[in-house]
Amino acid sequence: MGAPENPGGDMGEAPTGGTTASSAGRVAAVALALVVVLAVLALFAGWVWLLVTDDGLTRIVWAVLGVLFFWRMVPRPARVDARAVELTRADAPRLHDLVDAVAEAVATRPPDRVLADTTYPVAVRAHGYRGGATLVVGLPQWTALDPAERVAVLAHELRCAHVDRGAAGTVVRLAQDLLISARTLFTPTRTVTADTKAVDQSLSSVAVLGLTHELAGNQAQREASASAGAAGLSVVGAPFRWTQSLLTRLWRPTLHAAALEADRRAVSLAGPVATRGWLLSTVGVARGMTAAGNAARTPGADPFAAMEAAGRPDAAELQRRLAAEPDASDDPRHPPTSQRLHAVEHAEPVASDWVDRSPLAGADGEVFRVRTALTQQFREELVHGRS
Template identity: 30%
Template sequence: MSGIAATTGPATTPGATVMAVAVLGVAAAAVVLLGWATFLPKNPVQWVGVVLGWMLVAAVMPRPVRTGDAVPLDPGAFPHTHELVSSLAAEIGVQPPAGLLVSTAFGARVMDAGWRRRPVLTVGLPLWTCLAEDERIALIGHELGHLRGGRVRTAVVAHAHGLIERTATLLTPLPRDAVSDFEDPRLNVVRSNAVMNGVGRGLLAATSLPAVLLLLTFERITSRERQMHAYAADLSAAQVAGTTAVARLLISVANLPGLHTVASAAVRRREDPFDALSRSRRDDAHTAGEVARARTRARTEGRRWDAAHPRDDLRLSVLEAHATQPGVDLLAAHRSLACRADTELANLRTTLHRALRDELLETWM
């Protein structure tokens, strides 16, 4: 996902928590009942039902969240980067994430990784490269702001959401144009399965309807607080970087498609995409006209109601209504750490160059 995001799971409204506990309770009861049925005497048809039940359990059961190809940052090799994150976390009032990683994504995110769902922070090196110093502080501050709140409740809701989503996905019909044709070489006749595929889609649509409705209801309950959580994360970022820096970050992130094009063009010219992104970095503040145009674009972008983050024009308005600026000495300390962290992370450009180049070429092709 491009930009700044949080994937720690849906928000933790009381309604969502109650619904999540109910879903997990029903799932646990179903597994217990299936286990009990497994040891009862059965005929062959009943055995088929039990086997299918366990296959369904295996398909929808919770699983660890992977961090993909992101590179873990060892505290010994990247001491200033870890110090920056720890310092900002202390200022915001949260525990530092359990892990710190760097990827080739044009974004950053906090996610609960592994079976224990420990929070880890992943920063995309392309995004980091094209941001100004204060924007980098705001970026880390925003992601750390997502760590505020009840972790146990967040984990419960995340597990329930994953279970509902996997169930709905498992039962969702194939696209309407997914029609298979099989040729019988003995008769040299092409037999179309369009009718049977249509029947199958209808049966799956009816079967999946309860799970899909449950998923939509669950996400509807959580969507508002997820957006409120994004506002709170912006204010946390302003606490350590200043309101102006967070506003600049929002506008820079909104321009990520353009920066992606800049990096892709550099790769096609056989140039270093990180160098091209560095040259695209703006150290001057956006003008009032640029901010106004950013607001207009945000109002017309048609963001979905269940988006993890609200529109940028609304976020800018909230930031302006709660303008804040950290102390001069504190901000100077953060900038010093961000500068040293950038020196450390710049050493990874050679390591990630090939992976980023391949991703950009694949996207372009």
């Protein structure tokens, strides 16, 4: 199936419509990320040089300390939950065809993997540091959306992840993961202490032996030592926390600009009505989740079927939700939903039958087969929560 022409042209890696401040923040974020990465590499090179030039017992000490330190500093990016079900091209060829077509239409690369999960949102997450990405089809949101809205969310998520998969986004993500590892290394561990009542009872039971003051003094010394150690680790870890906070603030305008540009791509492909409907699905209580929760507590009821049958909130109710939380967003990577809706409302309407010609019906059948297999898991998560 041929993809439609791209009315906006290929906008490249950098999001269009960005302000000067966004471009400056992008450059500053990449520069700071490079400093972080180079600093870790320099530290590693210094450790290797120390091992080569040193000798005797100290070399063994430095070797052991260095291995422990750098093993803990290895970047560990977040991974998709292991409970997600992978949909290979052999398992779901029409779904992969749909994803490939949408990716081509919004001028980005298709993801390397497609998974289905019982988490709500449909999302594309960059993984690794070689431009890879994973599409997680959130079965609840996919169920709650209509066909055109499904195309809109695919278009947005695939294009929005484009910035993370580029060279600049990869460097920033690598620096963020290194800083997270450093923060974890220098975060004080929680000290397990006895219950206060139990300690008081123990002290009172030995009072007859005249050891109360000695035991209380030992307890105070242990608590003071633990507090001093925690304070020391907090001081050492403060620069890493500040650097990560600064990097996040510098990079956020680039992410927001990319999200708005991805919304425009979604409008150009699925139309403003479908894009607005998808954006409104997460305003307030996520669409369909109340019906799904009620069905999960009803014997024999299917929470996914309940989501399909549930009515949508009327326009007035959605407007009240937006007014109640005007700055609410899906996550910190996206601008406020109200701002995104305002941009969609001023977008040019499109007249295209691409959604009707897409392999969406076949893709839905493949997704719904997986949905059937995960219904019980979804029910348990609605009742007991996702651990």
